[in-house]
Amino acid sequence: MCDYNICNQSDENIFYKQCLAIEKHIPNLDKDSLLTDVDNSLIQIYRSGKNTIRVYNDVSIDAVYVKSDIPLEPFFK
Secondary structure, eight states, rough: EEEEEESSSOOOHHHHHHHHHHHHSSSOOEOOOOOEEEOOEEEEEEEEETTEEEEEEEEETEEEEEESSSSGGGGOO
């Protein structure tokens, strides 16, 4: 699993920009419905075969980050 820290504060604008960047740069993704946790954290899950990419706007730890089953660096040169 690959972890990417995007921002050290929760930020919905950065969260949505990260989601758009993933959708733009990574082909053949299936997008799940946006999840909202009880603390208003947001989670967007993308799937490609057996692999998943999860984008978090985590209010409780105050951060925007991505967890991915695949390395994302090749898609963002």
